[in-house]
Amino acid sequence: MDIDRAAMLRDALHAAITQPGGPDEIVVDLSGLSFCDSSGLNALIQARQTAAEHGRRITLGNPQPQFRRLLEMTGADALFPITDS
Numbered sequence: 001m002d003i004d005r006a007a008m009l010r011d012a013l014h015a016a017i018t019q020p021g022g023p024d025e026i027v028v029d030l031s032g033l034s035f036c037d038s039s040g041l042n043a044l045i046q047a048r049q050t051a052a053e054h055g056r057r058i059t060l061g062n063p064q065p066q067f068r069r070l071l072e073m074t075g076a077d078a079l080f081p082i083t084d085s
Contacts, residue, residue, distance in 0.1 A: 001033060001040030009040065013047035017054055024056050027083065031062035036070055048079055059083055 001009060016026050028044065048058045059081045063071070071077035 001036040001043075003037065003039040006039035006043045010043040010046060013043070013058070014050060017047060017051045017056055017058075022056070025059055026051065026056060027059045027061045029061045030064065030067055033064060033067055036067050041070060041074065041076060045076060045079065057081070061085075 013026070013028070016022060026047075028047075044058065044060070051058050060067075060071075061083050062085075063082060068077070068082075071080070
């Protein structure tokens with residue numbers, strides 16, 4: 001997930017979050033994500049804020065070790081529930 005893909009992620013999450021009657025929890029499956037830079041992380045953080053404004057939440061599913069390190073180094077691990085199932 002880099003600057004070339006972050007806008008696509010941001011748009012997809014925004015659509016899922018703002019969909020009338022959508023789910024209270026949106027799980028972002030990160031199992032296949034092998035790289036993420038700050039633009040990808042920023043898209044997730046923005047989605048988290050939008051979700052909170054709509055009474056919903058973002059959960060990160062199956063993040064790979066590289067992404068977990070990014071979350072921990074930036075302190076963003078405290079912002080998201082994480083599931084490994």
